[in-house]
Amino acid sequence: MTTIVETGFKPRILVFSTNNISDPGIDLAGSRHMHYPAQVSTMSVPCSSGLKPGWILHAFEQGLDGVFIGSDGDECALLDDCGKRTGSIIAQAQELMKAKGIEPQRLKMAALCSVCAEPFVGYMREFSATLTKLGPISTAAPAAAVAS
Amino acid sequence: MSEQVDAGTGEGRRIGVFICHCGGNISDYVDVAKVRDALKDEPDVVVSETELFACSDGTQKEMVQAIKDKKLDGLVVASCSPKLHQITFQGVSKRADLNPYSYTQVNVREQCSWAHTDDHEGATEKAIGLVRAGVAKTRLSRPLEPLVVKTLPKTMVVGGGVAGLRAAIGLADIGLGVVIVERASTLGGWVAELGPMFPNEHSGREQIDFLIEEVAKRPSITILTDAELVSKSGSFGNYITEVRVKGQDQMVTAEVGTIVVATGFDTYQPEVGEFGYGIEGVLTLPEFTKLVDGSKGPLIYKDKPVRTIAYVYCVGNRQPAPGNEYCSKFCCAATVHASLKIAARDSELRQYHLHRDIRTYGKFELMYSESRERGSVYMKFPDETPPSVAKMADGRLAVTVVDTQTGNEELTLPADLVVLVTGMVPRKNQDLTSVLKLPVGVDGFYNEIHPKLRPVETVVAGVMIAGACQSPKTLSESVASGLAAVTQSAGILLKGFAELDPLVATVDTEACTGCTDKCLASCPYDAITTVDTDGRKVAEISAAVCKGCGGCVPICPENAIDLLGYTDAQMRASIDSLAKEPVS
Numbered sequence: 001m002t003t004i005v006e007t008g009f010k011p012r013i014l015v016f017s018t019n020n021i022s023d024p025g026i027d028l029a030g031s032r033h034m035h036y037p038a039q040v041s042t043m044s045v046p047c048s049s050g051l052k053p054g055w056i057l058h059a060f061e062q063g064l065d066g067v068f069i070g071s072d073g074d075e076c077a078l079l080d081d082c083g084k085r086t087g088s089i090i091a092q093a094q095e096l097m098k099a100k101g102i103e104p105q106r107l108k109m110a111a112l113c114s115v116c117a118e119p120f121v122g123y124m125r126e127f128s129a130t131l132t133k134l135g136p137i138s139t140a141a142p143a144a145a146v147a148s
Numbered sequence: 149m150s151e152q153v154d155a156g157t158g159e160g161r162r163i164g165v166f167i168c169h170c171g172g173n174i175s176d177y178v179d180v181a182k183v184r185d186a187l188k189d190e191p192d193v194v195v196s197e198t199e200l201f202a203c204s205d206g207t208q209k210e211m212v213q214a215i216k217d218k219k220l221d222g223l224v225v226a227s228c229s230p231k232l233h234q235i236t237f238q239g240v241s242k243r244a245d246l247n248p249y250s251y252t253q254v255n256v257r258e259q260c261s262w263a264h265t266d267d268h269e270g271a272t273e274k275a276i277g278l279v280r281a282g283v284a285k286t287r288l289s290r291p292l293e294p295l296v297v298k299t300l301p302k303t304m305v306v307g308g309g310v311a312g313l314r315a316a317i318g319l320a321d322i323g324l325g326v327v328i329v330e331r332a333s334t335l336g337g338w339v340a341e342l343g344p345m346f347p348n349e350h351s352g353r354e355q356i357d358f359l360i361e362e363v364a365k366r367p368s369i370t371i372l373t374d375a376e377l378v379s380k381s382g383s384f385g386n387y388i389t390e391v392r393v394k395g396q397d398q399m400v401t402a403e404v405g406t407i408v409v410a411t412g413f414d415t416y417q418p419e420v421g422e423f424g425y426g427i428e429g430v431l432t433l434p435e436f437t438k439l440v441d442g443s444k445g446p447l448i449y450k451d452k453p454v455r456t457i458a459y460v461y462c463v464g465n466r467q468p469a470p471g472n473e474y475c476s477k478f479c480c481a482a483t484v485h486a487s488l489k490i491a492a493r494d495s496e497l498r499q500y501h502l503h504r505d506i507r508t509y510g511k512f513e514l515m516y517s518e519s520r521e522r523g524s525v526y527m528k529f530p531d532e533t534p535p536s537v538a539k540m541a542d543g544r545l546a547v548t549v550v551d552t553q554t555g556n557e558e559l560t561l562p563a564d565l566v567v568l569v570t571g572m573v574p575r576k577n578q579d580l581t582s583v584l585k586l587p588v589g590v591d592g593f594y595n596e597i598h599p600k601l602r603p604v605e606t607v608v609a610g611v612m613i614a615g616a617c618q619s620p621k622t623l624s625e626s627v628a629s630g631l632a633a634v635t636q637s638a639g640i641l642l643k644g645f646a647e648l649d650p651l652v653a654t655v656d657t658e659a660c661t662g663c664t665d666k667c668l669a670s671c672p673y674d675a676i677t678t679v680d681t682d683g684r685k686v687a688e689i690s691a692a693v694c695k696g697c698g699g700c701v702p703i704c705p706e707n708a709i710d711l712l713g714y715t716d717a718q719m720r721a722s723i724d725s726l727a728k729e730p731v732s
Contacts, residue, residue, distance in 0.1 A: 010270075014726060020607050024587065027229045030258035032590075038270025041277055041726050042259050045714050046651070050698020052707075055719050062727035077585050077608075078697035079672065089702055114587045114607065115595070 011065035011131035013124070015042040016051055020077065022070030022112035022120075029117035036124035040068075047078050048109075049085035053092035056107060060097065061139050066106045066131045067093075068123065073111030083111070100139050105130055153221070156717075158287035164195035164220040165279060166211060168202035168227035170257055177261040179272040183226070186276045190283055194218055202227050208240050215244035222246075222286040226254040226279045231607070232598050247291035249650070249713065254282035277726045284721035292712060294647035295691055299385030300405040301325060301644070303637045306377055306580065309337025310623060311615025311630035312410035313359040318634035319408075320366040324641055327402045328363075329391050330373045335360055337412050339623060343441025346485050346515060351441075355623075372400060380407070380583055383695070384609045385646045405641040406610045408633040409594065410626075411580065413572040413616040416464035416472070423460050423568050424537025429545050432463075433479060436567045437486050446494035449565055454497070457490075458547040458563040459483055460535055461503040465571040474591050476571025476620040481512040483569045484519050491522045499524045500561055502535050502549050527551040527559075537566050572620040584611055593619045604633045612636055651713035652694035653701065659708035660686040670703040 017023045023044045029036070045051060048071040056067050069086065076082035090109050097104060108127055112120055152160040165187045169175035180198045187196040195218055199207050202225050215223065223246060225237045230253040238248035256275045264271035303319050305312045308330035316326045328335070335356070342352025363369050374394035382388040387407065390399040415434050420426035429449065431439065439449065447454040461483065465476045480503070487499050501524055508516040520526065527549055529535055535549040545563045550556050574592035581588060587607055589595040594613045597605045604612045614633040615626040640646060653675075662685035664678050675693035678685055687708075689700075698711040710716055 012727070014723065023229075024231065024607055027231065027255070027258035028590075030260070030262035033262055033265055035266050036263060038260075038264040038267045038274045041274055041281075042255075043281065043719070043722060043726070045698065045719075046711070047697040047699060050701045050711055050714070052702045052716065052719070054707075055716075055723065058720055059723050059727065062724055064723075064727050075585065078695050079699050082699075085699060092702075115589065117590075 009132060009136060010037065010039045011128055011134075011136075012063070013037070013040045013066040013068055013127060013131065014059045014064045015040060015068045015070060015124075016048065017042050017044045017070045017112070018048055018072050019044050019046050021072045021075050021114050022048075022116070024114040025112050025116040026070070026120055028115055029121050032117055034117060034121045036121045037128045039128070040124050047076060047082065048072050049076070049079050049082050049089070051086070051089050053089055053096055056089075056093040057096045057100065060100070060102050060106065060137055063137060065134075065137045066108070066127055068127055069107075069109040070112035070120070071109050075111070075113055102137065102139060103134055105134060106137065158289075159192065161192045161222050161287050162194045162218065162220050163192050163222035163224060163283055163286055164211075164214055164218065165190075165193055165197070165224045165226070165283065166202055167196075167198045167256070167275075167279065168225065169198060169200050170227060170261075171201065174227070174257050174261040177265050177268055177271050178256060178275045179268065180275075182272050183256075183275050183279060187279055187283070190280060192222075192287055193283060195220065203233050203236055208236070211237075211240050212244040215241070215246050220244075220246065221250060222283075222289065223251045224254060224279065224282045224286050225251070226256045226275065226282065228257040229255045229259070232601060249292040250286060250289045252282040252286045252289070254278050277728070280725035280728065281722040284725040285718045288715065288718045288721055290712070292650045295650045295652075296645050297383070297385050297648055297692070299641050299644060299646050300403055301641050302327070302402075302404045303641070304329060304377070304387075304389060304402060304404040304407045305410060306407065307337070307410035307412055307615070307617070308332075308335035308371070308373070309410060309412045309615060309626075310339040310356065310359070311412070311626040312337075312408070313356070313363060314627045315408050315410060315614055315630035315634050316369050317359065317362050317366065318631050319637060320368045322634060322638045322642070324368070324405075324637065326366075326369040327391075327404065328369065328371045329375045329377050330371070331376055333374050335363075335371070335373065338415075341438075343437065344489065345623065346481065347511060375400070377580060377583060384648060385640065387610065406612065406637045407584065408612045408614055408630075408637065409580070409584065409586065409617060410613070410615040410630060410633075411575055411577055411617040413620065414575045416476075416570040416573050418463060418568055418570060423463055423535070424539075424545070424566060425568060427537065427539050427545065429564060430537060430566045430568065432568050432570045433483060433486075434570070436565070437482065440486050440490050444493070446497070447490055447565075452564065454564040456498040456500070456561070456563045457487070457565045457567060458500045458502060458545070458561055459487070459567045459569055460537070460547070461501065461506075461569040463568040463570050464573070466504065472571070472573065472591065474620065475507065477507065477625075478620060478622045479569050479571045480507045481515065481622065483567070484508055484512070484515045484524075487524055488515060488519055488522065491519070491524070500547070500563070501526045502529055502547065503527070504529065504531060528553055530556070572616055575617065577617075584608060586611065586613070591619070593617065604629055604636050610640060649696070649713075650691060651696045651711065652691045653689045653696070653698060653709050653711050655687045655689055656708045656710065657681055657686045659706050661706055661708075662686050663705065666703050666705065667700045667709065670700045676700060
């Protein structure tokens with residue numbers, strides 16, 4: 001049996017959102033005064049297909065505990081295959097994370113629409129809980145990985 | 149930018165940071181003074197100030213002066229969502245001869261203070277991180293010039309109701325071509341079915357006929373009825389649309405600069421049993437106005453004279469969630485007006501208005517006064533105790549109501565007719581919504597960018613909304629918003645060209661190895677081509693064709709592509725700033 005120790009750890013989360021679709025959804029959550037942890041910060045880009053896997057890794061290396069990508073999915077006005085592209089970026093980022101011994105659960109993606117205020121707040125609370133259980137990020141490669 | 153600036157790191161720049169209180173919208177939850185002080189120590193920040201209202205005229209002028217006096221080469225305003233004031237502060241930059249692309253808006257309201265009203269300390273620390281990230285982005289910004297695109301002097305109006313027709317006339321008069329696309333077989337929408345209306349007692353039909361006549365006088369307006377917009381491609385100022393017209397095999401193609409959506413509303417249909425709906429003599433507001441306008445003399449219903457009418461207000465509106473929480477605005481006035489029309493025909497008629505509060509605002513107030521003078525009785529019931537409607541043994545109706553103005557006494561009123569004052573609901577238009585990618589609000593109506601600052605624009609550039617597809621409106625409000633969409637279209641199209649953000653992808657030709665198969669294949673717009681530079685094959689991106697999605701950026705194996713405004717260096721520097729310990 002494990003004992004949960006109250007450490008006061010609040011995971012810091014970086015959200016990549018998109019200017020025209022998920023960002024208005026996240027704005028709406030605020031406009032409706034819906035609460036999510038204040039350790040969640042958003043950076044907005046035109047389209048989730050333009051994110052570099054290296055940026056995601058960089059965030060972890062800088063000590064952020066989780067990265068969430070609000071993808072445009074089918075809503076994307078710019079790219080028909082946006083969902084597939086963003087999925088491929090996630091897969092590449094997962095590879096980079098694996099090499100550094102970063103738990104795959106620290107990266108999450110979900111399609112977020114321009115009025116997806118409630119889903120966004122739900123994702124953030126859930127993700128924050130998951131990351132709280134995982135504990136603070138450690139980017140040091142595990143011993144086994146170094147040995148191989 | 150001065151010569152002391154390091155081109156690679158942006159070190160040596162002179163950045164001004166202004167943190168907005170937004171009255172108290174931000175400063176009630178975020179300690180703005182603490183944010184200001186944290187930013188003061190940030191490298192390259194030469195001004196860090198708080199402002200009560202950064203967007204106010206006076207403050208804008210002060211910011212222009214500060215940029216000039218302190219020779220700023222970068223500007224960061226931490227305030228509301230960039231959807232609201234990015235343009236405002238880019239304008240401040242321009243007026244101060246600062247390149248507008250050296251401006252960064254940091255959203256500390258929608259994405260900070262308002263989302264963390266429960267955690268002031270957390271919100272303050274978050275705001276510091278966000279503003280630092282904005283400074284990091286600005287430090288590495290480059291001066292850019294907007295892209296100029298030609299625009300087509302033509303607007304498509306979707307929906308031929310009162311808002312759409314009035315907009316079409318306005319557009320034609322201002323010198324733009326117009327295509328009206330109406331799904332029904334005739335123009336006019338709901339208003340065409342209405343009888344005499346306040347204040348001139350002209351019928352809805354007469355008003356619509358007048359507009360149709362005016363439309364017919366203008367050869368620059370094309371009308372397509374039995375028609376639906378089915379596709380939209382192209383880009384801002386140059387949209388290519390396809391319209392399906394009933395009975396025609398070929399799609400009608402129209403090239404337009406802007407699109408005004410004026411698709412109107414539907415009426416609320418009560419469930420059977422809702423306030424007795426389904427019992428003979430219980431009518432909705434549209435059913436009742438049709439009965440009034442379609443008859444003469446004292447009212448007769450199903451061959452029986454009507455001696456008493458009870459109106460139950462706010463049916464299907466102002467309900468607790470998940471019901472319709474909004475107010476439909478027109479229904480109080482429409483009901484009072486209908487009751488006046490019938491009172492004029494029958495002085496013996498008894499009318500009881502059971503309401504939560506009467507919202508006959510503006511000139512409609514005159515009708516409300518007149519209605520009381522003519523003997524209508526108004527009873528206010530508590531929100532939590534709505535009236536109930538039942539059929540009595542003699543076939544008449546009985547309405548039971550708690551009247552707050554007589555000490556919450558429960559009264560039962562016999563009535564011959566019960567009118568359920570039903571409001572508007574959003575029209576189901578899933579196909580159009582997805583073709584135009586229109587944002588739908590929580591209440592199901594289309595969303596504008598901002599109800600006061602940008603009331604007819606949507607997040608889809610060049611696509612506007614007008615009339616009751618946006619929210620419940622009275623006729624005059626619908627017409628006003630139709631005319632607002634005219635002005636907005638004119639602003640975009642009459643110049644003949646538009647300036648677009650030059651935030652497009654660029655290739656670092658030094659780093660490009662000329663493999664190009666991956667990047668060429670990644671662009672569905674064919675913006676990337678191969679060119680020879682100094683005898684070397686490299687990729688080139690056309691700024692005019694590029695949509696600025698950045699989809700090619702992660703594809704390049706050499707990291708040779710950057711999206712302006714979101715460069716690799718800017719993104720990494722912003723991430724570094726966010727990751728920094730909030731208070732050092």
